[in-house]
Every structure is written in structure tokens, then in C-alpha cells.
Amino acid sequence: MLEPLIQQDLFADIHRGGRLQERLANAHKMFNLQSPGLDRIGIALFDEATSRVKTFLASPVAENPLTNYQHPLADAESLAAAAIPGQARIVNDLQLFAEGKNQHTLKIRDLGMHSSYTLPIFERDVLRGFVFLNSRQKDYFQQDILGQIPLFAHFLVQMVLNHQATLRTLVSALRITSRMMHYKDPETSSHLERMANFSQLIAQELVAQQQIVLDDEEIDHIYRFAPLHDIGKVGIPDDILQKPGRLDSNEWTVMKTHSGIGRAIVDQLIHDFGFSALPDIEILRHITELHHEKIDGSGYPHGFYGDQVPLAARIVSVSDIFDALTSERPYKDAWSNQAAFAELDRMVQKNRLDVNCVAALQNRLADVETVQRCFSESRA
Numbered sequence: 001m002l003e004p005l006i007q008q009d010l011f012a013d014i015h016r017g018g019r020l021q022e023r024l025a026n027a028h029k030m031f032n033l034q035s036p037g038l039d040r041i042g043i044a045l046f047d048e049a050t051s052r053v054k055t056f057l058a059s060p061v062a063e064n065p066l067t068n069y070q071h072p073l074a075d076a077e078s079l080a081a082a083a084i085p086g087q088a089r090i091v092n093d094l095q096l097f098a099e100g101k102n103q104h105t106l107k108i109r110d111l112g113m114h115s116s117y118t119l120p121i122f123e124r125d126v127l128r129g130f131v132f133l134n135s136r137q138k139d140y141f142q143q144d145i146l147g148q149i150p151l152f153a154h155f156l157v158q159m160v161l162n163h164q165a166t167l168r169t170l171v172s173a174l175r176i177t178s179r180m181m182h183y184k185d186p187e188t189s190s191h192l193e194r195m196a197n198f199s200q201l202i203a204q205e206l207v208a209q210q211q212i213v214l215d216d217e218e219i220d221h222i223y224r225f226a227p228l229h230d231i232g233k234v235g236i237p238d239d240i241l242q243k244p245g246r247l248d249s250n251e252w253t254v255m256k257t258h259s260g261i262g263r264a265i266v267d268q269l270i271h272d273f274g275f276s277a278l279p280d281i282e283i284l285r286h287i288t289e290l291h292h293e294k295i296d297g298s299g300y301p302h303g304f305y306g307d308q309v310p311l312a313a314r315i316v317s318v319s320d321i322f323d324a325l326t327s328e329r330p331y332k333d334a335w336s337n338q339a340a341f342a343e344l345d346r347m348v349q350k351n352r353l354d355v356n357c358v359a360a361l362q363n364r365l366a367d368v369e370t371v372q373r374c375f376s377e378s379r380a
Contacts, residue, residue: 019279020163021057021217024156028059031152037140040113042066042132043160045220046073046083046121049193050374053079055216056129057160065107067216068207076102082118083127088150089118092139114138119153123161131156167224170275170284174228174266191323192227193375198319199226201367205360212311221280226316228284229291232262256292256300263289286310291317296351314354318344318361321353328377337368 028041043057047070054070073080078097082089091097092115097105108116113134121129131153135141141149200223206212207219214222233241236258240251247255266288270276290304290313297305325340335343341362347353361368 019217020159021059021061021215023159024057025059025061027152027156027159031148035145035148037135037137037145038133039136040108040111040132040134041156042134043121043129043156044132045129046127048127053130056220057217061215063111065111066104068204068219069103071102071104076104079118079130082130083120085120085122085125087120088153089116090141090146091116091118092141108134112136115140117141117149117153119150119157121157121160128161128164131160166275166278167221170269170273170278171224171228173269173273174231190375190377191327194327194371195229195316195319195323196223196226197371197375198322198361198368199223199315201364201371202315202318202357202360205363206315206356209356209360209363211356211360218280218283221283222287222312222315225284225287225312226319228262228266229287229316229320230258230262231265231288232258232260234265235261259289259292259301282310283312286312287316289313291320293317294352295354298352309354314357318353318357321347322361326372337365 024041024043028038032038041057041059042055042064044053045056046053051073052070053073053076055066055068058064058066073083078089078100094109094114094116097109100106100109111134113136115135115138117133119131119133120127121131133141133149133153200219203212203214203219203222207214236255240247240254243251263285266284270278270281275281289301290310293299293302293304293309293313294317295306295309295314297303299309302308322340322344325335325343326337328334341358344353344358344361348355348358
């Protein structure tokens, strides 16, 4: 009697949720069980607003030479030329780029890679990033392996696009709520873009200084979630939110409830849309609820002290305050960067802000100025 055959599904683990980095590592391992020789996978995202390519995922993680790195696409001529829908770039001897001086070229070469396959990630003709496949073997990407590699590369593309689409759905839902609040509140979309970029700069610098351990996926989530910090203000009455003068004690008590309202909105959307399995979702909760907590315990809503304040909330607090100080408002002129940093330093001395987060932003002054030019109010 004939019986059905049972075959192990080698790729089952990649559908079980969890962090995208772990799913990529599983996919890499399973591919090499069938076709050994694929020594590295790298995935980079393209930021259309800044025209930069930035590292996102890699496998294996232990020997990844490119983390916390971004580069203008226009300055990487070969990569820019590969950003064409429907085409993949194959280089079977990386000696072709022996004269290359860009950091990503040098580090991949130093890792001992000799051949590469690059597939741009497009979504409806919009460039979203790149998949990089590397081997230490010269001429690895020949006819036999090329029968498998395109399908695998497109599988990785779909995995990334699905993840990004889920993330965009969550962020878009929250931004709709946020826009409702911004019709009532004087903060602008440019403020949100600047403080998101400042948050990313702080996280990147903290990693570069080896003060924290975050991978590129976590940094990307901080960047995406930072603009949603004040969505709870949608629940604050207009007469308080738009009051031109100082709030009295009762009004201030009401204003401080916006962080709890924000957390409630986030929790409801996570529940209703099934986002609970989305990686790093706690980062979003921390940002919306805890960005007004202070290191000395004087913040709200819980009066957390020191390390009780999560890292993402500390980062966003510094970014938000710095941009508020350097932005013009109906009730104040914009401060200079120098004056704003001096104020942040005073707040550090009072143990209100995280000293390392403030120092990290100061260390990236040139990048801060670039963000301010890219997202100025006049360009909004």
C-alpha cells in the first residue's frame, strides 16, 4: 500500500515570527544546507528622504563588518547603477572593485569575499533597499547556483517588504491619529521628521561609542516610532492644548495625562490589528508612555528613576527637547544650536536628562545641521 512521503520543511522557522534578524539567519542556514558556499547575506534599506543607503540586517551576525553604517547612494556609483528594476548585478571577482575606497567596499573585501550578487528591492518601482549575497569563492555565482539564487534573493526581498509593510501599517494608523492632534497643536510634520532623525543619530552614536548594544533593526524601529511620541495629545481638550500662556496646576494635571492616553491608543491598535508579535513593539510603548520621565525621578507619568527609564524614552526625550528649543513657535524664537546644547547640559547637571544621550547628539553636530537643512520649516 502506497503511503505519502513526509519531508522536513527546512524553512518552517522563518514563518514563526520573531525578529527579522533571526529569521534571516535561519533562512541563510537552510539555504547553505542545500547549496553550500553562500557565506554572507546583507540587507540594506534606502532612505528616500536623505537618499542614503543604511545597513539593516546581515547574516552571520558574529562576523558582520558593516553595522550602524550609512552612505549616500549617489557616492556609490556601481551600486547606484545597479538600482534598476528587473535586474541583478553579478560580480564573480570582487577584484573588479580593488580601487574602491568606500568603507563598505573595503570591509567586504577584508572579510575575504570574492564574489557577489546584488538585487535591488523595489516596491511598485520605488527603491526600498538592496539584498547582497556574497561568497568567499570566486565564480560562485555561475550557472548551477544561478538556478537557485534569484528565487532565494526574491524570497528575502518579500520577507523584508512584508515586514516593512506591517511596520508602515502600524505607523500609518498611529500617524493618522497623530495628524488629528496636529490640527490642534502647533507642532509641525517637520518637527516630527527632525526629532526622528535626531533619535536615530543618538542611537547610532551610542552604539559607535560602545555605550549600548543595539542592532540596526532596533535603531530603525526607534527612528520609525519616535514621531509617535505625542499621539496621546489627541485626547487633551483644545482649550488646554492651544492655550497661549502657562497652564495652571489643574490644566497641567490634565496635560500630563497625554502619555497614558498615548499608551492606551497604542495598546488598542496593537490588539485590534494583531501587531503584538511585531519585533521591538515595546520600543513603541516606551516612547509613547515614558518620554517625559526624568533621570532624577521628577518626570511623569510614573516618576521613574535612573535606569527605570527605558533607553528609547531617554533618547526621544533629548531629541524632542532639543528640537523644541531650536524651533520657532508662536510664543518663542528659535534658539541657536549652541544655546540649546547649553540648556541640555544644564538639564544633565540637574540629572533630568541622560548624559550619554545628550553627548551623543552633540558629537553629531554636523549631522544635526544636515537634518535641520533637510527638514526646515520653509521646506515643509
